[in-house]
């Protein structure tokens with residue numbers, strides 16, 4: 001195959017790499033979700049710790065895959081750049097796949113295999129927060145800020161529904177104002193009143209309530225479950 005045809009193949013390969021990358025990201029996010037679910041369902045004497053370790057290893061594998069993938073993309077792009085600088089005649093004579101393989105071997109030899117990844121840090125942090133549920137957890141549910149006064153108010157985030165004044169079971173958060181209510185209570189409100197606004201007094205959100213603006217607040221739900229244990 002001529003160098004030019006190989007270059008076209010290379011472009012195709014780079015495009016499918018994007019797809020693989022997105023699978024890796026989704027896989028990593030799934031592991032974080034599953035890990036937190038496991039931690040939530042943990043009971044005395046089961047092997048949650050062992051399962052969590054397995055999941056952490058899978059996370060490492062994903063990170064490694066991503067690392068290799070990025071290395072591959074980097075190498076392929078370098079080779080492509082080198083080949084494009086050649087004249088058409090010279091391009092005819094070279095084998096792009098061979099060049100890529102050679103460059104990859106060189107790159108792999110020099111890279112060390114310890115891989116860090118922001119998603120691994122995220123998993124560790126979320127599990128830690130879960131185990132130390134309380135202030136840190138609630139704080140991270142909101143934006144962490146250096147401002148002490150704001151942090152104080154965030155620590156007081158209530159697990160009580162502003163409508164029922166009872167402890168929530170299924171908290172949902174309004175996308176527009178970040179206020180949280182018990183799901184059944186806010187749903188009933190939606191059914192009873194057309195164009196109802198956020199029921200929290202003093203809330204500046206003037207967007208009428210809509211089912212699609214309410215998202216399950218899983219983090220708060222975990223905190224509530226943890227507290228009720």
Ligand SMILES: [Zn+2]
Pocket residue numbers: 174177178179198199200203204205
């Ligand atoms: Zn509100």
